[in-house]
Amino acid sequence: MKYAKLSQTEDLMPTLGLGTWQAPPEVIETTVYKALDLGYRHIDTAFNYNNEEAIGNAIKRWIQDGKGTRKDLFITTKLPHVGNRAADVKRFLHLQLGRLQMDYVDLYLIHVPFGFRCDPDTLTPLVKENGDYDIDMETDHISTWKAMEECQREGLIRNLGLSNFNETQILKIINSATIKPQVLQVELHAYFQQLDLRKFCMEHEIVVTAYAPLGSPGAKEHFVNKYNYSPDVFPDLLGHPEVKDIARNHGKTPAQVLLRFLVQQKVIVIPKSTSDHRLKENSDIYDFELLPAEINRLKKLDKGEDSRVFNFLFWKGVEKHPEYPFKLQTVDTSKD
Ligand SMILES: NC(=O)c1ccc[n+]([C@@H]2O[C@H](COP(=O)([O-])OP(=O)(O)OC[C@H]3O[C@@H](n4cnc5c(N)ncnc54)[C@H](OP(=O)(O)O)[C@@H]3O)[C@@H](O)[C@H]2O)c1
Numbered sequence: 533m534k535y536a537k538l539s540q541t542e543d544l545m546p547t548l549g550l551g552t553w554q555a556p557p558e559v560i561e562t563t564v565y566k567a568l569d570l571g572y573r574h575i576d577t578a579f580n581y582n583n584e585e586a587i588g589n590a591i592k593r594w595i596q597d598g599k600g601t602r603k604d605l606f607i608t609t610k611l612p613h614v615g616n617r618a619a620d621v622k623r624f625l626h627l628q629l630g631r632l633q634m635d636y637v638d639l640y641l642i643h644v645p646f647g648f649r650c651d652p653d654t655l656t657p658l659v660k661e662n663g664d665y666d667i668d669m670e671t672d673h674i675s676t677w678k679a680m681e682e683c684q685r686e687g688l689i690r691n692l693g694l695s696n697f698n699e700t701q702i703l704k705i706i707n708s709a710t711i712k713p714q715v716l717q718v719e720l721h722a723y724f725q726q727l728d729l730r731k732f733c734m735e736h737e738i739v740v741t742a743y744a745p746l747g748s749p750g751a752k753e754h755f756v757n758k759y760n761y762s763p764d765v766f767p768d769l770l771g772h773p774e775v776k777d778i779a780r781n782h783g784k785t786p787a788q789v790l791l792r793f794l795v796q797q798k799v800i801v802i803p804k805s806t807s808d809h810r811l812k813e814n815s816d817i818y819d820f821e822l823l824p825a826e827i828n829r830l831k832k833l834d835k836g837e838d839s840r841v842f843n844f845l846f847w848k849g850v851e852k853h854p855e856y857p858f859k860l861q862t863v864d865t866s867k868d
Contacts, residue, residue, distance in 0.1 A: 533573055534818060536800060538691055538714045539737035543638065545691075545715070546606050547795050548815060549574030551743065551804030554750050557586035563806045564590035568599065570815055576717075576741075576802040578610035578643055579628055579655075588633035607632065608639040608717075610695060611680070613847075614657055616647030616671055621679035625688055640680060640689040641717055644696045644844065646853035647671040657847070664849030671855050673701060674708050681711045691715065695743075696842070698857040699732050706736060717741040720799060721748075722775065722790055722830050723767045723839035730799070741800040744841060746770060746787055750804070751841055759846035767839060774829055782820045785813055792817045793830045 535544035550567045552560055552575065560583045564575060568590070577587050587607075595601060609632065615624035625640065647668035648657035658666035683689050693715035694702060706712055716733050720726045720742035733740050744751065747769035755761040769775060775786045782789070791801045791814060803814045822830075843858055844850050851860060 533571060534795070536739050536798065538739060540712060540714060541691055543690055544606075545639070545739060545800060546572075546574035547800050548572065548791070548817065549576045549606070549608070549741075549800065549802040550811075551802040552577045552583055552587065553581050553804055554754065555581070555583055555804060555806050557583045559806050561586040561590045563811065565594055566808060567811055567815075568594045568605075570812055572811075572815060573604055574606040574608070574800075574802070576608045576743075577632075579612040579615070579624060580610070580643065584609060584628055584631035585633075588631055592633050602634065606638045607634065608641065609637050610641045610643035611676075612655075613644050613646060613648050614650035614655060616642060616644070616676060617668065618672070618675035618679040620650075621676060622683060625683055629688065636688050636690060638690045639693055639715055640683070640691075641693045641695040641715065642673070642676060642680070642697070645671070645673065645694075645698075645701050645855040645857045646844075646850060647855075648847070660849075664852075665847045667849060667853045669854065671853070673705055673855070677705050677709055681709070684711055693717065693738075696844075696857055699729060701855065701857060702732070702736070702738070712736070713738055715739045715741055715800075717743055717802075719744050719748075719840060719842045720794065721745050721767070721839075722769055722772075722793060722833045723747060723835050724837075724841075725831065725834040727834070739800060740798075741802060742794050743802060745794055745801040745803050746790055748841055755841075755846065761846070766841060769833075772833065774833060778822065778826050778829065781826070782822075784820060787814060788817050788820075789822070789830075792820065792822055793827065796822055796827065 534547045550572050649666040680692050691714040694713050695717040716738050747767040752766040770786045779786045779789045794801050805811045
């Protein structure tokens with residue numbers, strides 16, 4: 533395993549992690565145990581993925597079986613949109629630590645910069661009669677961050693970070709923080725390379741994690757069926773001729789090339805898989821190197837903002853939140 537050093541704590545973050553979105557608890561428990569056996573040491577989850585407890589079970593069992601210690605692992609989870617306020621940080625973190633069955637997490641991210649009002653019984657967003665999500669107009673990043681800093685001082689979190697924030701929002705936190713963001717997790721793949729944001733992060737010693745590093749093939753079915761998106765907006769990166777050609781040159785798969793392309797540029801990757809052979813395939817990315825010419829070919833695939841898959845517009849009305857982070861495209865993503 534290779535690692536990136538986090539600037540303030542000097543903690544080592546494995547450059548490959550296991551993504552777990554859309555992985556149901558009954559499946560992910562077995563997957564995480566197998567992933568740890570294969571050498572994965574970094575697991576990415578979130579309150580919203582509804583699988584923290586199963587992941588905790590797997591980790592606990594793996595440690596009890598004498599295969600490693602908690603210190604060998606790097607566990608990331610995220611403060612949900614319904615808990616995105618100072619008063620709720622500790623409450624959610626304690627709940628999540630309980631589910632994960634651990635005393636601390638290695639990285640705690642604010643999942644999204646906007647917040648929704650929370651149904652206290654289900655801990656899910658309140659939705660208005662017109663179908664719009666009930667936006668929390670009081671979202672205040674600075675006070676939320678201060679509450680996260682307090683949790684870090686208490687030893688409940690090793691490192692703090694952000695997800696889906698834009699440069700302006702990150703800068704505002706940097707300027708008022710005692711403990712600066714160590715990691716930014718954003719959508720990042722060959723079609724959407726986020727060059728400006730990566731440059732900004734490098735200048736501020738923030739490590740970038742790529743979510744959807746394979747272009748999130750699983751999101752397509754989810755968004756098309758659940759949220760009525762048009763299938764045309766989803767990238768087929770794994771089938772791209774350039775990617776396939778480079779893969780052939782190295783005797784590797786398109787997925788391995790897409791992941792290698794990012795880690796070779798110092799971006800952390802967290803591909804999700806619950807398939808035994810793809811889990812193994814995605815971890816075999818350290819025994820080959822892409823040539824500068826190949827990196828340049830892949831760099832040319834960047835389509836910028838047009839290729840963003842995760843704009844969160846599936847949460848109806850989210851764009852009306854004052855902290856909605858993205859510039860809206862004119863393209864209509866819904867089916868007629
Ligand atoms: N912070 C955020 O807002 C946010 C948003 C989205 C995702 N994330 C995190 O980032 C992780 C990764 O993103 P993602 O899950 O959306 O997308 P991804 O990792 O790019 O793609 C995962 C999909 O690709 C398939 N897959 C995995 N390895 C493959 C391979 N070698 N060849 C072909 N197909 C393969 C998986 O199916 P199988 O399981 O069947 O292999 C799954 O459907 C998430 O799981 C989550 O932890 C964070």
